[in-house]
Amino acid sequence: MTLQNLDLNLRDVVIFAFLLWLFIRYTWVMTAVTLMLGGAALLLLLPLDIYYFLPPLALLGAGLGMLLHHVQQRRLALQRQARAPRAYMQKQDEFHL
Numbered sequence: 001m002t003l004q005n006l007d008l009n010l011r012d013v014v015i016f017a018f019l020l021w022l023f024i025r026y027t028w029v030m031t032a033v034t035l036m037l038g039g040a041a042l043l044l045l046l047p048l049d050i051y052y053f054l055p056p057l058a059l060l061g062a063g064l065g066m067l068l069h070h071v072q073q074r075r076l077a078l079q080r081q082a083r084a085p086r087a088y089m090q091k092q093d094e095f096h097l
Contacts, residue, residue, distance in 0.1 A: 028070045035063030 023030045039059030046052040 028066060032063040032066035032070065035059050039063065
């Protein structure tokens with residue numbers, strides 16, 4: 001079995017823990033990057049034929065679209081916060097005295 005021959009050193013465990021933390025903290029971005037890297041790897045591994053090029057290109061496009069959507073939403077949220085910062089003196093706020 002593969003698990004019996006599994007040889008992990010500290011560097012592998014640290015890299016795995018770091019990637020796991022990135023996936024938990026930045027789920028949308030890491031999913032987009034994973035799709036793009038998967039598509040790029042498939043482009044390199046599959047033979048040169050139009051039928052084999054379509055799924056990797058779709059993965060690259062989906063990952064790039066997710067990444068651009070995330071960047072756009074983040075920029076819009078920052079602009080919205082800059083225009084109307086949060087006020088702590090509203091009646092429904094728990095900090096109102």
